[in-house]
Amino acid sequence: MTVSSTRWWLRHQRRLAPWLFLIPALVVFTLYVLWPICESLWLSLYDWDGLGDKTFIGLANYRELWQDPDFWTSLRNNLIWLVGFGLAVPLGLALALFLNQTVFAIRLVKSLFFFPFVISQVVIGMIFIWFYNPSFGLLAELFKAVGLQPVALLSSPDLVTYSLVAAALYPQIAYCMILYLTGLNNVRSDLIEAARLEGAKGWTMLWHVILPQLRSATFIAIVVTVVGSLRSFDMVSIMTAGGPYGQSRVLAYYMYEVALSEYGYRMGYGSAVATVLFAIMLVYILFVLWRIYRQEKDLD
Template sequence: MTAPAVPDTHPPVKRSWYKENEIAVTPWLFLLPGILFFALYVIIPIFQSFWISFHQWDGLGEKTWVGLGNYERLLGGDRKFEVSFWNNLKWLVLYLLAIPMGLFISLFLNQTVRGIRLYKSLFFFPFVISQVVVGLVFSWFYLPGDQGLLNNVVGVFGLGPYNILGSPDSATYGIIAAGLWPQTAYCMILYLTGLNAVDPEQVEAARLDGAKGHKMLWYVIIPQLKPATFIAFVVTIIGALRSFDFIAVMTNGGPFGSTRVLSFYMFEESLSEFGFRMGYGAAIAVVLFFIMLGFITYFLWSMYQDEKGAR
């Protein structure tokens, strides 16, 4: 006797349809609420925004189809858009400084002296505070004249006083510096965790081979910190492109619109007191989305490589 080619579909004990297909059906039942919610509030709105961006719309009345009109206006010399775009680039590049700064502080703190745990927490805790409060704290820190602590400190060295947030040349940098504060703390904690897992045998072996200082760091430690660096990179890029709270709180886009970024400009166009230009706002959001999509694709691709390796 050979085994039947068709699997036996009639087991002796009659079971319910659910019992029969339990393994195949259960994951979908568990996924259903999550997927529904996520689709309704995240996935579908992305496509809706694309659709809205082809219209002129005040958010209340009828939408008027304008085709690529919004994009033509946006990319055809909208000064505010250009300023926002360049500021986004500044954010991206300068925000990445959080990674080496975080690494530096984590190396400084990676010791086992008394009270070091408390030090680590205190160094980290700017990240826990809301960006709104960090923004306020820094805008008072930067207060012009002798009101701000910063000017009092640099005054000791005979510099200043500066009006950082009041001048279009320095305002964006002032905001980025405020943003770097919690972001550096985040990168620091990632690296502290990474350093904890560095293989001590490799370090000892490298020491015996005479490696030390920056050579040890560069050739032995940093390669082992690669997973931490990847995550630091992901969260910093996303953070840089999401910058909104700091700008809204510290300068509200000013002075003279010099601190706008795309996320802020989009909000301003769609929900400002000058009227709701939702179509135009959606077009700005789409441009920002495509900038982000480049990074998202890269992140997902890296994660996919890991997944394949894991199977």
């Protein structure tokens, strides 16, 4: 390295050094995230079975989506998942507040509540299939114990989506609980003591003293929960495969079904479904980024 190049580097190293660390990550992000997104958008304008020649059809796939009842069923179910998954945040907070105590064997109790988060989604799905079974499942036995007739939840077009959401909430609540437990460890005890001296307790203490200090944990919990509800696939695939009669489909599963399963092999149409799902998530992600920007601007 010459003297002039050394001087140039010394003058610009503070500006260039961050980019030297960012470039590898940006290359990987471009290759494995941005490029597939662009490829999917481009493919949604074609009719293609994945093997033969592509036929450009413009926006025909999107016009077909507008008239496709299966697409609207999937979109409606995604909205049900979105609303139902919202329960994970307050329930996770309630569990965290309950477990944030220094009593005997509390670590063992925390481990039991943490367990759903570390096991596989496949295992959770199989457990709930047995739990919902109307012949020998635990839920059926509970119904019989109170004199009611067991209900085949996974075979009911009206109840199947709600049953899937309840099963998926099991690990999601555990995840939100972990976030809040971490946040509660950082709550300032001096503020709590000062609030107690002022007579604050119960809901007043929670709403005005504790929750403001858990704002970052709440923000992360909401973001992860909303994204998880929009890309829900595992439970649908494991527990119902979209049934009965396609009434438990969500957009992610419908995309797979029309593009990659024996029912479809319509790669262009599946890409159109993926594009709609991506657009919904993009709106939410932009909203999240805008909130982060506003919060940092307020801090400045």
